[in-house]
Amino acid sequence: MSDRAEAARRRMVRDCEALGRPVRIMEVCGTHTVAIFRSGIRASLPKGLTLLSGPGCPVCVTEQGYIDTVLELAQRDDVILATYGDMIRVPGTAGSLETVNRPGVRVVLSTDDALALARERPDKTVVFAAVGFETTTPATAVAVGQAAQEGLDNFCILSGHKRVVPAMAALLSDATNRIDAFLCPGHVSVIIGSEAYRPIAQRFGRSCVVAGFEPVLILEAMAAICRQLVEGRAEVESLYAAVVRPEGNPRAMELIDRYFEPCDGPWRGLGRIPEGSLRLRAEYERFDARRRFGLEERVAPEPAGCRCADVLCGRIEPVACGLFGSRCTPDTPVGPCMVSSEGACSAWYKYGRRGGRDGAG
Amino acid sequence: MCLAVPARIVELNDDRAVVDAMGNRWAIRTTLLPEAKLGDIVLVHAGFAIATVDEEEARQTWELFEQIEQLRTNEPTGTEGAG
Numbered sequence: 001m002s003d004r005a006e007a008a009r010r011r012m013v014r015d016c017e018a019l020g021r022p023v024r025i026m027e028v029c030g031t032h033t034v035a036i037f038r039s040g041i042r043a044s045l046p047k048g049l050t051l052l053s054g055p056g057c058p059v060c061v062t063e064q065g066y067i068d069t070v071l072e073l074a075q076r077d078d079v080i081l082a083t084y085g086d087m088i089r090v091p092g093t094a095g096s097l098e099t100v101n102r103p104g105v106r107v108v109l110s111t112d113d114a115l116a117l118a119r120e121r122p123d124k125t126v127v128f129a130a131v132g133f134e135t136t137t138p139a140t141a142v143a144v145g146q147a148a149q150e151g152l153d154n155f156c157i158l159s160g161h162k163r164v165v166p167a168m169a170a171l172l173s174d175a176t177n178r179i180d181a182f183l184c185p186g187h188v189s190v191i192i193g194s195e196a197y198r199p200i201a202q203r204f205g206r207s208c209v210v211a212g213f214e215p216v217l218i219l220e221a222m223a224a225i226c227r228q229l230v231e232g233r234a235e236v237e238s239l240y241a242a243v244v245r246p247e248g249n250p251r252a253m254e255l256i257d258r259y260f261e262p263c264d265g266p267w268r269g270l271g272r273i274p275e276g277s278l279r280l281r282a283e284y285e286r287f288d289a290r291r292r293f294g295l296e297e298r299v300a301p302e303p304a305g306c307r308c309a310d311v312l313c314g315r316i317e318p319v320a321c322g323l324f325g326s327r328c329t330p331d332t333p334v335g336p337c338m339v340s341s342e343g344a345c346s347a348w349y350k351y352g353r354r355g356g357r358d359g360a361g
Numbered sequence: 362m363c364l365a366v367p368a369r370i371v372e373l374n375d376d377r378a379v380v381d382a383m384g385n386r387w388a389i390r391t392t393l394l395p396e397a398k399l400g401d402i403v404l405v406h407a408g409f410a411i412a413t414v415d416e417e418e419a420r421q422t423w424e425l426f427e428q429i430e431q432l433r434t435n436e437p438t439g440t441e442g443a444g
């Protein structure tokens with residue numbers, strides 16, 4: 001362990017002792033979840049300090065009904081379904097995009113690729129499965145703008161875009177929540193800016209510390225949180241200031257706002273979150289796949305026995321799910337938290353023993 | 362899927378750029394980062410540059426990726442999509 005990491009750890013130990021009560025920090029970024037496991041940080045935490053994995057993986061919080069709608073569209077002969085690779089293996093009620101195995105399913109690396117498909121295939125409608133938090137939304141906004149400009153009428157999107165801060169507020173609005181502070185995501189914050197967390201700090205009295213992905217930066221962010229708790233402060237702090245500006249990326253925010261508006265929408269595990277989702281503004285609704293194909297918002301039950309909902313809210317650890325490691329593994333995933341490489345169940349499965357229980361560090 | 366990769370802009374034409382990270386080159390757009398210049402290191406997410414970063418930050422991230430890559434090749438599964 002580097003000197004800096006050791007120093008941060010020592011500060012944490014001292015502060016946790018001074019607090020004399022359990023401290024629970026939620027990380028709201030799937031990449032942090034994985035980095036924390038891989039680096040063995042969990043094993044080196046002071047007694048009484050727990051890390052909860054939150055709803056930080058966009059694939060994991062995508063509701064079952066959305067996945068079913070994507071599957072339904074993928075099976076239409078007049079549709080090419082364009083999606084980021086992360087979505088391919090997520091199980092819906094009947095199979096996944098991988099198992100429906102239609103020629104019309106295409107993995108794209110960017111929205112530009114989806115637009116190119118639409119130009120190549122004027123005989124089909126290209127539907128882009130637009131999932132992701134604020135990091136990903138601006139790319140969708142650019143594509144819609146370009147389709148409008150070019151008159152590319154055979155392109156549309158199925159918006160599953162979500163906003164991180166309303167989800168944090170929703171978690172804290174539940175009186176039974178066990179969250180003392182948030183470790184805020186690095187790259188979402190590049191877009192929305194560290195100031196976006198101020199309402200969480202002020203309204204709910206929870207510290208919000210933005211961190212990068214290096215293990216030492218994560219430890220330092222956790223130490224900063226403990227310090228705030230000891231001093232009775234609940235503030236926004238950015239330890240990733242070289243990359244994250246207080247105001248975020250103004251151009252990206254402007255594009256999100258030009259094409260999208262916040263709406264209430266369902267999250268897996270968290271229910272309907274006020275202003276937690278984004279839909280196209282009325283001027284651009286001709287690019288909305290739901291409208292174009294007359295699709296209702298679907299509600300579908302979670303896979304039987306899967307406890308992703310409890311995992312995503314930090315109520316249980318993945319190992320508490322009866323299917324974990326038996327019926328549900330990364331090769332045979334039952335829920336999205338096991339499919340996505342950033343999902344909490346997948347991280348526990350791959351790194352759990354090393355990162356969680358062998359007491360190293 | 363919110364992870365962004367640092368890469369250096371080696372060609373730039375309007376908002377279309379080619380970037381290089383650890384020898385890999387690919388086309389991206391700088392629509393979200395109008396101030397990006399040739400030679401800048403930018404964080405790239407799903408085909409778009411979202412922020413500029415300095416050499417030191419980029420180097421650390423590239424090193425981290427290398428370690429992750431090594432780990433990943435030793436893993437039984439990998440479900441990587443839009444980085």
Ligand code: SF4
Binds near residue numbers: 318
């Ligand atoms: S282990 Fe599998 S079934 Fe259980 S909560 Fe996680 S993803 Fe769902």
